[in-house]
Amino acid sequence: MANALFYILSVGAILAAAGVIASRNPVMSVLSLLGSFFCIAVIYLLAGFQFLAAIQILVYAGAIMVLFLFVVMLLNLGDPEGEAAREPMFHHGRRAFLAMGTSVAILVAGLVAVLNTSFPAIDPAVAETGNDPVGQLAIAMFGRYSLPFEAASVLLLATTVGIMVLAKRQRTPRTQGERA
Amino acid sequence: MTVPTEHLLILAGILFTIGVAGFFLRRNLIVVLMSIELMLNAANVTFIAGSRQHSTAGDLNLDGPIFAIFVIAVAAVEAAVGLALVIALFRRRQLVMLDQVNELSG
Incomplete structure (x- = not known):
């Protein structure tokens, strides 16, 4: 049950993170990031880190996201009719894609390394109750x-x-x- | 939950790469700052996975959550300074797109 919830929340966190960089409206980016942080907070809770989950919600979702939202609203960037809405969202230089390709290559290398490592099993008492x-x-x-x-x-x-x-x-x- | 450490690390890796993608590809300075927050969160997930892996019932490993709390403090500081810079830049030049800020480029 908890494991299934972890995978659902992981997919939610990844989709919300993708929404941050894919949405044109910065207000939508902030709200997607908020969703991603909530999913990660519940993952902390499932892993047994209750205090960290509370800190994540209070500091990240409570303080930092309000700061971002405040700046977006202050600069009036969420206006879909504004001038910024017609500009391109992404850099389109060759260097940007070179950097991106390099980081994806590093990710693939890391995933291969992780999947080839055999981790010892987690202590069942810790897996159930956490260590926080x-x-x-x-x-x-x-x-x-x-x-x-x-x-x-x-x-x-x-x-x-x-x-x-x-x-x-x-x-x-x-x-x-x-x-x- | 009894999810193996590998899956937590894979989640962290994917989140980090999405953050890197936003950092390198987006032009909006505020979204770039949000991508940095995403990367710091991925680092926190990694700390959690490591702490969970190294704990036993008698000897809990608290390094992971403590480092995650420090990372959250640094993330708050970074967001505050970054957004203050965005506001200062906007006040001066009325722009938030990174490639238009080119006074220092040769």
């Missing part, structure tokens, strides 16, 4: 991983300052060369 006890996670986060935790907080602080600098309106009058 929040208490142990907190002990590890504030004990063994306290240095990366502090580094993440410094990163967040630096980001906040950086975004305030970026978002601040320029008060100095623009020069002529800047206008052109």
Whole structure:
């Protein structure tokens, strides 16, 4: 039952991810990405990572996607009659397709490698209940991983300052060369 | 669920390649940022698969979920900075298409 649900959700996540890059309207892209994140969150839940599933929904679906949607709406990019709707969606240079072909080749190589590796069977107790006890996670986060935790907080602080600098309106009058 | 690790890794690989495709082929800067989020999610699925594989009932491996949480934090930071840059660019030049941003190309 859970296994069947995993395969259904995998197909859903892949289709939604394809919808992100295939849809012309950025609002539809954001909503497809949201669907993909929800499918992945339920996969985490099935695999037994309940806390991670909650974080995925709260941070990704709650915060990051709202940020994307806000920017799309702010810049009025979802307008199907707008000028952007008539422009081509994709790069059509040879280099773009070269990069794409290379990455698909790497994917195929990775799939061959994965399918040729024999993984030992997962511990049945872990397979059923998962391994995401929040208490142990907190002990590890504030004990063994306290240095990366502090580094993440410094990163967040630096980001906040950086975004305030970026978002601040320029008060100095623009020069002529800047206008052109 | 008793899905083997291989299938989780295959899912992650396919999601990552879709993200790479969006990154290289789309012209809209916002969709490119969304493709990066897709790639980071694929990396998280891989961490989960590894953590699940290496756990036993007596000795749980918590590296996977912890790294996934850090990846989510970095993804949030990256999205915030990227979207601030998009807004700054739009305010200055009124465009979001990547190949029109060519001031620095020689």
